[in-house]
Amino acid sequence: MKLITAIIKPFKLEEVRTALTDLGLQGMTVTEVKGYGRQKGHTEIYRGAEYAVSFLPKIKMEIVVPSAQVDKALEAIQRAAKTGQIGDGKIFVSPIEHTVRIRTGEADDNAL
């Protein structure tokens, strides 16, 4: 099992969700975050006082998938989340040791 963490532009969330559902991958956790990579922020001005805001709103999407499906999932996420502009985001993959479905007690791949 692998944990796929994707930082994407907020308006792309629905497209990514649809792309993953089409692959049969149900379930994800979504967090609203702020961040930046190479994308520049913006400047806000309040009564003449300028504030440079570097952090941009992003969505962090986390999904645990069976190892066999990681490549397909990565490809789907990248296709759905890409705009071609700086700030599209990044995807990280990390190993998961153990998974349990709380309601039934099913474990590992059966819990996904």
Place this chain on the structure above:
Amino acid sequence: MKFNGLIRTAASSAATAALYLWTSLPSFAQDAAPAAAPPTPTLDTGDTAWMLTSTALVLMMTIPGLALFYGGMVRKKNVLAVLMQCFATTCLVTVLWMVVAYSLAFTTNANEAWQPYIGGLDKLLLAGMGKDALTLTIPESVFMTFQMTFAIITPALIVGSIVDRMKFSALLLFMGLWLLIVYAPICHWVWGGGFLANAGVLDFAGGTVVHINAGIAGLVACLMLGRRTGYRTENMAPFNLVLTVIGASLLWVGWFGFNAGSAVAANGSAGMAMAVTQIATATAALAWMFSEWLVHGKPSVLGIASGAVAGLVAITPASGFVDPKGALVIGAAAGVGCYIAATGLKRLLGYDDSLDVFGVHAVGGVIGALLTGVFAVEAIGGKTGLLEGNFAQVPIQAYGVLATIVWCAVATFSILLVLKLIVGIRVTESAEVEGLDLALHGETVQ
């Protein structure tokens, strides 16, 4: 100092000349017949209904008008503290006004030498103010409460300068002392038969008493408290401008009670005051908006709301004396002038007048007070200004402005100095970083 003396002499001579001319006019007409005794005022239900309403409108200006206006402009961790400061000031001033401040402001001091500067204690605890007591054509109870709402908003305005860093205990002490030592006397000077009234200073609804007063006190307070930690480096952007606009709108609507209510009657004077208030405010809002658009490339919501408040401030002293054309000019001048003061001047001089109490209320108040001396017309308020050939009024206005600034600055400084030494006025740095909501009040907005 010499310059001040020169102005004072010029102003007093001009005032004396003006007063002589003014009082001598009726005597020509009444040469033949003996002067009739003025009729005893009786209760006018129209006036009373309007003044009851005005009182409510002006209270609304502070809670929640000003509270929201300021609240939305601070960082989220300090919003409850701002609301608390406004609300607590309202309550404290209410009690002190009832106990002693109304008497100090609005009674005649038995000691003739003191009367130009402060009233007496005849109405301590509102003694003698029965149900049927009258002030002009309205119940005195209504007049007292109406004036109370002015006494409430004036110190509440100062909150804007000291946000994010003042101890609540020190604030309460400051508000109480400031009401008694600064507000009550200046109110008496202008509206209680004191020396500024006698000098002919025109201030219909409180340009000097309320706005210049609060603005100067704010400047002194922010200088004595010092800049906020992280000022100019940390992001201190307003956390919710929606609240600020709601607050500004409540201020605008409530201000009809402030200005039109200062006619203390439901009549043409009140009607014209309402009209010029609306006109000046809208003009000032546009003026600030266009200034900002020109300078920064984008017109902002904070800007247009601030411009509106600047216009409201500037038209305040003029509202019973000028006509709509004068209101246009006053509004435009305030919009541009306060924009420069709140942005350029503040950045230039580096003081942390956090929510621009000086930039909007002091500067706006001075603009309005001086322009009252220009645009006052006989047909509106029975007083003339520069436009109608009366060159004496502007210096008289300047005299009123100066007197207010000097007393306010000196007294505010003294009060804060004493408080600084005895109880301390600024919170600790860790409290400031944590946010006053949690540090001082144990509450947060999630």
